[in-house]
Amino acid sequence: LRADASEATFIRSKLTCDIHNRLGLPSISANYATLYINDEYMGFYILLDVPKLSWAKSVFHGNDNDNLYQCSINGNFLTYDSSAFSCTNENDNVIDNSEWINFLRTLDKAENPSDIEDIFDIDLFLTEMAIEYLIGSFDHFLINGHNYYIYKPQNDKWKLVLYDFDLTFGQDIDLYFLIKIFVDIPEQLQSVNREYYNYSFDEWARHTHLVDILILKDPSRFEKILKDVVSKAFNPTVLYPRIDELKSFIKSYVEKDKTPNEKGNYPGKLNLLANDYTLEQWDANSEFTSIETSLKYRAFGLKYWILQKYRYVCKTYSIQCDNQYIDESFQYPINKNVEMYDYNIQKNNDNEKETTEIKSPDEPSTTTTTTTTTTFIDEPIPTVIDNYQCFAEMIGYSCCSPENKVAYAHDNNGDWGYDFNKQEWCGLTPYIKHDETESCWSEKLGYPCCSDCYVFEVDTDGSWGYNFSKKQWCGVPKHCPL
Structure with missing residues (x-):
């Protein structure tokens, strides 16, 4: 039972399952x-199978229950090193997982x-x-x-099965490509092509071993399958009426x-x-309107994503497609x-950097401490401080004053409060002094x-960060409030 609270439509998961079913997968x-x-009525939910x-x-x-593996952790690309x-x-x-290990080693050796x-x-x-890409x-x-299972039925081949479909059709897609909403370096927003459809x-997928040998090395087999998926299941002629049908079916439940x-x-x-999303957002995002998500990113309109991706693959792969939707004059x-058209980037003056506007929390009427989880802060240029008082100072923010105890957000740098007088975020989580040698585990x-x-x-090995200026991976210190 899932609320799929990250997305507004209640349709993304259902539609993805319907695409699979239509293709007989x-x-x-x-x-x-x-x-x-x-x-007591507790709300409207999506009921999903679990593999x-x-x-x-x-x-x-079949009755073979020995070889069903769940790969839920990031970085599982079906290699021995990543997935064993x-x-x-x-x-x-x-x-005995020897059959699984042998399978992965065979994949590693494949050319x-x-x-x-x-x-x-x-x-x-x-x-x-092909479905992931579309x-x-x-x-x-x-x-x-991650978010897939590998299963080997008795006397059959290993098979990949996907699950968890709320982050699809352009939902919170900036979360990956932008990592964070940039506050102090908004030029990063301009350097990324955010027409992800x-x-x-080749631009979309990571070049992992399986992707290289099964797709990139010779894409002909993949492209044939991609065209088949587009023709049978991923096109406005099929999906638009299905979305309309689902909207009509669930509307009264969503209203309640x-x-x-x-x-x-x-x-x-x-x-x-x-x-929580409004009824107006539910209706609009099920159609062609992009909205701001609960994580403060963007969710492309469901039908809009389908339209734009359909147009792109039809032209790129020379697929015979419906001219009604290929025509740029389609209304x-x-x-x-x-x-939500785009992030609001403002320029102060010639001597100041551009900044991305982030909505401030409403000023509280009580002092009750409440923590919510959201992603909103990028890593500004670090400020050198000899003795940090809070983790926020590590990335250039100030600590909250002693009387400011209300937490409005939490991320990997701890809890965040808000200074309404200065109109800026401040750190709440105290900095913990540590042994640098012991903490820097990645140097070895x-x-x-x-x-x-x-x-x-x-x-x-541990948790990994990334230094964008040096284009280098780094080990996240063990003392971090993860």
Whole structure:
């Protein structure tokens, strides 16, 4: 049971499952549910399968429960080094994982598809990669390397199965490509092509070993599958009526979910300070309007993403597509009331840097300390301070005054308050002095330690950050408040 609170439409997960089903792929299913606890209405949710052992038995009609591995941690790209021990077997009784290890080592040694054709369902893998690319998923195999299962039915090949589809169709996509909303270096906003639907596959995907040997080395097989997916499932002719159908079906439930009770609270919302999407945002983002997300990024309109990606792949891969949608004069509505066109970059004067406007929290009427999780702060140029008082000083911000105790946000640098007099963010989490030698664990691996606490990757060695100015990975210090 999922709220899919990160996205406004309640449709992204369902639509992705529908695409899989239309193509006849092994997939989880998505439905809708209303939840009541002791006769109290708790809201509207998405009911999703989980690819557990019972699911595998039902879908593949077999009793082999020894080889279902979940790869949920970032950086699992089906190599021995990345996945041997970070993907976990769903059967806790299985002690011998030699078949899994041998599978990964065989993938590592492969130089072309024929080397693994008899053990790995390549066509299924390529179809899933085509779907990831078309729906703009950065949260599965191609980019983040997680949110998938690998299953080997008895007397069959290893198969990849995706799950968790809320960050799709342009939802919070800047979260990956921009990392953070840039405060002090907004020129970074201008250096990234944020028309993500116009990325080629080569630009979109990480060049991992499997992607290299199965797609980039000779893309003909992948492109044939991609064209088939576009023709059968990923096109406005198929998806627009389905979106309309789903909107019509769930509208009354969404309206109820977004109707506050007599106390002014929304059903099932235990965190009263959490942001929630409005009914107008639900309607607009299901269509062509991009909106601001709860993480303060952007969600492309669902139909808009489909239209633009469809146009790009039709032209790039010379697919015979519907001229109605290829025609640039095709008209569609935009709801200006809720539209987020772009981040608001303001220029102060010739001697000041551009800054990205970030909404400040409303001034509190009480002093109750409440922490919410959001992503909003990038890493400004560090300020050299001999004795840090809080972690925020490591990245150039001030500590909050002693009487300022309300936490409005949290990230890898701890809790953040807001100084309403200065109209600026301030740090709440005290800095902990540490032994530099003990803390800089990555130096023995040939990498320096980071100067801040932002985490981009996690592996068996530890948490990794990235120095953009030096274009170098670094180890996140162990003393960071992760």
